[in-house]
Amino acid sequence: MQVSKAMSRDVRIASPDQSLCDVARIMADCDVGSVPVGEGDRLVGMITDRDIAVRAVALGKSPETKVREVMTSDIKYCFEDEEISHVVQNIGDFQLHRLPVLNREKRLVGILALADIAATEGPRAAGEAVSGILSGAHQGSSARH
Numbered sequence: 001m002q003v004s005k006a007m008s009r010d011v012r013i014a015s016p017d018q019s020l021c022d023v024a025r026i027m028a029d030c031d032v033g034s035v036p037v038g039e040g041d042r043l044v045g046m047i048t049d050r051d052i053a054v055r056a057v058a059l060g061k062s063p064e065t066k067v068r069e070v071m072t073s074d075i076k077y078c079f080e081d082e083e084i085s086h087v088v089q090n091i092g093d094f095q096l097h098r099l100p101v102l103n104r105e106k107r108l109v110g111i112l113a114l115a116d117i118a119a120t121e122g123p124r125a126a127g128e129a130v131s132g133i134l135s136g137a138h139q140g141s142s143a144r145h
Contacts, residue, residue, distance in 0.1 A: 003087055004080040006120040007101045007110035013038040014047055016068035020056055023047050023067055036100050036108055037071050043100055043108045045071035077102050080109050084117060091117075 014023045014035045026035055027049060037045035047067050055061075055070035077100040078087045091099055091114070101110040 001084050001120060002080065003078055003082050003084055003101055003112055004110070006084055006116045007080065007112045008116060009110045011036060011108065011111050013108065014067050015039070016044060016066065016071065018067050019064045020047075020052050020061070020067065020070065021063035024049075024052060024063075032098065034098050036111070037067055038108060041107055043075060043077065043102065043106070045073045046075055046100065047071045075100065078112060079104060084112075084120065087112065088117060 012026050012030055012035055014026060014037045016037055016039055023035055027033060033050070034046055034048040036043055037047055045068070047070065051070045051072060056065055061070070076090070076094045076096060078090065080101050080103055087099065091097075091112075098111050098113045100108055101112050103109050
């Protein structure tokens with residue numbers, strides 16, 4: 001099945017010039033831990049609750065700090081015409097819970113979440129992605145010690 005059949009098209013997008021406080025409210029309203037950051041019609045980053053905690057709060061930055069100062073610019077994404085079975089492996093490798101979905105013109109068209117994979121491909125496919133995320137997290141934590 002293609003990503004376009006499973007993804008959510010209802011995506012809130014943050015601006016790089018919005019404050020962290022604004023984006024935290026978006027996350028709370030949507031009950032998500034990450035929001036794509038767009039400028040014009042292009043995806044320029046992702047902002048996560050972890051970015052806010054580690055790159056802002058832990059460093060004493062203000063809630064009025066601009067998203068561009070703490071967002072992740074190295075964006076991992078998939079294309080809407082890719083097969084979900086291929087994307088499942090990438091989600092695990094990238095250790096992501098939500099992946100922006102682009103069309104071939106590289107315009108944001110949706111978000112693919114683990115819940116979307118579970119709903120369309122079943123719990124086994126979602127479990128494969130989670131397994132990749134967890135094994136990467138364990139590798140990362142042991143590498144830091």
